[in-house]
Amino acid sequence: MTSASFPVISALDALTGALFLLTALGVVATRQVLASLQLFILQSLLLALSAVLLGIGLGSPHLLAVAAITIATKTLMIPWLLRHTVSAEVYRTREIERVLNIPSSLLISAVLIMVAYAVANPLLNAVDVPFAHVNLPLGIAAMFLGAFTIAVRREAVPQLLGLLAVENGVFFAGIAIVPNLPVIAELAAAVDVPVITLVIGLLTRQIHRRLGTTSVGRLAALREE
Amino acid sequence: MELAAILAVPALASGLSLSPLGRRFAALITLVAAAIVLGLAASVAIGVMRSGRLDALDQWLTCDALGALILLLVAFVGFTAAIFSWGYIGGRAEQQAKIQRYYCLYNLFLLSMLAVPLLANVALMWIAVELTTLLSAFLVGFEDTAEALEAAWKYVVLTTLGAVLALLGFLILYWGSRVAGLEPFTWVGLAEAAPHMPPALLWPAFLLILVGFGTKVGLVPMHTWLPDAHSQAPASICALLSGVETTTALYVILRLFPVVGSAPGLDARPWFIGFGLVSVGIATLLLIYVRDFKRMFAFSTVEHMGIILVAAGLGGAEAHIGAAYQITGHAIAKSFCFFAAGMTVMAAGTQEIAAVRGLIRSSPLSALALVAGGFAIAGAPPFAIFVSELVILKAGLTSGQYLAIALLAFFVVVAFCAVMFHVNRMAFGVPERDTPVKAAPLSCKVTLALAAIPLIAIGLYVPGPLQELLNAAASAMGG
Numbered sequence: 001m002t003s004a005s006f007p008v009i010s011a012l013d014a015l016t017g018a019l020f021l022l023t024a025l026g027v028v029a030t031r032q033v034l035a036s037l038q039l040f041i042l043q044s045l046l047l048a049l050s051a052v053l054l055g056i057g058l059g060s061p062h063l064l065a066v067a068a069i070t071i072a073t074k075t076l077m078i079p080w081l082l083r084h085t086v087s088a089e090v091y092r093t094r095e096i097e098r099v100l101n102i103p104s105s106l107l108i109s110a111v112l113i114m115v116a117y118a119v120a121n122p123l124l125n126a127v128d129v130p131f132a133h134v135n136l137p138l139g140i141a142a143m144f145l146g147a148f149t150i151a152v153r154r155e156a157v158p159q160l161l162g163l164l165a166v167e168n169g170v171f172f173a174g175i176a177i178v179p180n181l182p183v184i185a186e187l188a189a190a191v192d193v194p195v196i197t198l199v200i201g202l203l204t205r206q207i208h209r210r211l212g213t214t215s216v217g218r219l220a221a222l223r224e225e
Numbered sequence: 226m227e228l229a230a231i232l233a234v235p236a237l238a239s240g241l242s243l244s245p246l247g248r249r250f251a252a253l254i255t256l257v258a259a260a261i262v263l264g265l266a267a268s269v270a271i272g273v274m275r276s277g278r279l280d281a282l283d284q285w286l287t288c289d290a291l292g293a294l295i296l297l298l299v300a301f302v303g304f305t306a307a308i309f310s311w312g313y314i315g316g317r318a319e320q321q322a323k324i325q326r327y328y329c330l331y332n333l334f335l336l337s338m339l340a341v342p343l344l345a346n347v348a349l350m351w352i353a354v355e356l357t358t359l360l361s362a363f364l365v366g367f368e369d370t371a372e373a374l375e376a377a378w379k380y381v382v383l384t385t386l387g388a389v390l391a392l393l394g395f396l397i398l399y400w401g402s403r404v405a406g407l408e409p410f411t412w413v414g415l416a417e418a419a420p421h422m423p424p425a426l427l428w429p430a431f432l433l434i435l436v437g438f439g440t441k442v443g444l445v446p447m448h449t450w451l452p453d454a455h456s457q458a459p460a461s462i463c464a465l466l467s468g469v470e471t472t473t474a475l476y477v478i479l480r481l482f483p484v485v486g487s488a489p490g491l492d493a494r495p496w497f498i499g500f501g502l503v504s505v506g507i508a509t510l511l512l513i514y515v516r517d518f519k520r521m522f523a524f525s526t527v528e529h530m531g532i533i534l535v536a537a538g539l540g541g542a543e544a545h546i547g548a549a550y551q552i553t554g555h556a557i558a559k560s561f562c563f564f565a566a567g568m569t570v571m572a573a574g575t576q577e578i579a580a581v582r583g584l585i586r587s588s589p590l591s592a593l594a595l596v597a598g599g600f601a602i603a604g605a606p607p608f609a610i611f612v613s614e615l616v617i618l619k620a621g622l623t624s625g626q627y628l629a630i631a632l633l634a635f636f637v638v639v640a641f642c643a644v645m646f647h648v649n650r651m652a653f654g655v656p657e658r659d660t661p662v663k664a665a666p667l668s669c670k671v672t673l674a675l676a677a678i679p680l681i682a683i684g685l686y687v688p689g690p691l692q693e694l695l696n697a698a699a700s701a702m703g704g
């Protein structure tokens with residue numbers, strides 16, 4: 001069974017994957033916190049869409065559950081949590097402080113995407129699974145871009161969004177390689193992501209109250225002399 | 226039955242900690258819960274020794290010898306740190322709600338660490354490891370200073386990033402076990418599936434988990450958050466973070482070792498030895514230049530984690546017994562050191578090594594504890610780490626891995642000198658000025674006395690049942 005068996009779904013999934021990667025690039029490049037959050041929500045919707053497509057293509061009801069959980073936690077619960085913990089940080093329009101300018105960031109991102117394809121290739125050669133040739137490399141690429149976002153952003157909420165983008169990348173790859181995984185996806189998505197957001201949101205609020213800033217990249221009291 | 230009770234007790238205690246009965250009640254209930262957990266863990270360890278493996282709740286919970294060893298150590302440090310908290314946290318003039326929140330999170334943090342060796346399903350275990358970070362984040366930031374919040378931030382972001390990397394590793398591992406045609410996603414199932422898994426899947430999964438959870442273990446170069454978190458958290462929490470939280474993450478990596486080892490054509494050993502030696506080497510260097518004594522103990526944790534990884538990588542029953550013994554010695558000695566450090570902070574009001582001189586005159590008990598703890602973690606006789614390091618070095622020589630052993634021996638000796646130099650100056654140096662000394666709370670002294678018993682005892686004599694547990698745990702790490 002290869003993905004050639006479902007040409008339409010395959011093509012739709014490839015399109016979803018391309019848009020998914022674009023949102024990941026958007027999270028790297030955007031200047032504003034709110035835009036970052038909106039791109040993350042869009043990315044999560046694309047993840048859910050891909051899960052639905054794969055769920056239909058592979059006849060796996062698990063993936064439909066994954067899609068539902070993704071929408072519930074990442075597009076509804078996370079924005080709600082952020083609004084209630086750090087609304088001033090998210091909804092004030094201003095530029096995000098960053099370490100690297102946008103053109104260089106995008107150039108490095110392009111390299112990271114190529115590395116992702118190189119990493120995914122041996123796995124795909126070893127085992128042929130439908131849809132994995134789209135989802136695995138793109139998921140790994142989104143993961144790299146999320147990690148890169150954390151590295152170049154100096155502020156708390158953008159770093160959190162980078163972290164959640166890494167998680168989205170892992171799940172984008174995960175839905176193709178383990179379409180009927182029993183509890184991992186469900187529980188990890190249902191429990192883990194909101195808890196991460198809540199903990200980091202509350203911590204951000206505490207940092208803001210204590211230090212008057214959320215530029216976590218500037219906190220550098222602790223280091224070896 | 227005990228397996229489920231071990232998880233239920235701290236869960237109950239965390240809820241009761243928030244009751245309107247107040248902070249003393251929260252402290253008391255935490256102490257009682259920790260004592261019950263320790264008792265249950267001991268009974269689990271005995272049960273495992275009798276029957277090899279315990280199962281509960283329709284095989285959702287399971288425990289073998291390696292799991293029982295980790296469980297026992299977590300429960301022990303959880304108990305001593307609960308006593309230490311009584312005076313160290315409970316005696317403060319903080320708001321009632323904040324103290325109660327501390328105890329609530331303390332119990333939940335303990336629960337997540339106890340769950341790691343007990344959960345049979347590997348995916349659930351991943352969530353438990355992830356929760357150890359998230360539940361302890363506010364305990365790390367408890368002091369609410371700029372430094373503590375910075376430490377908590379780095380801790381959460383870096384270790385969560387590591388855990389998400391590890392998640393991809395576990396997903397690939399599950400993929401591999403499906404390809405191999407085996408369903409249950411447990412450690413036992415994985416060990417059976419591994420020889421049939423495509424190496425192209427198993428290998429990247431192994432590397433992702435090694436790097437991902439290696440971040441939480443504090444392996445160099447992913448260790449940068451560790452000295453911050455382990456120096457800024459309250460001493461009672463440091464004892465848990467350094468003594469056992471790192472070990473629970475390392476436990477997962479050790480579990481993976483026989484899985485990878487049973488696959489044809491794959492060899493994880495060079496990676497274990499390489500990562501381990503780099504960690505030991507860099508930690509040794511940092512130990513020489515360290516200025517803060519809590520950071521010193523944190524770097525010593527990085528060193529010990531490296532040593533355990535090298536021991537696992539050397540292979541063979543001897544080296545693995547050394548690793549199991551080192552895990553035990555580390556948990557007991559490192560938690561003791563952080564209790565001593567907490568007492569020193571209370572007495573001297575600073576964490577700077579240079580600011581503490583002649584502690585033996587101003588606060589003899591803290592000084593004595595620091596010196597004993599320093600000897601114990603540096604690996605001086607008659608403490609357990611001396612014996613375990615000797616076993617590991619000897620095992621490496623027997624199997625002819627001379628270069629690794631030469632480097633390890635060199636680093637261990639330098640680290641020993643560095644730790645003893647710092648501790649010696651703090652305890653016996655000439656004080657520049659007289660500082661007023663506060664008396665330590667009774668509960669802290671009791672903690673030191675209790676923690677000192679196994680500290681001294683297991684170096685001199687390992688009781689028969691414990692030795693059996695160590696041997697069985699070592700064989701669970703594979704040949």
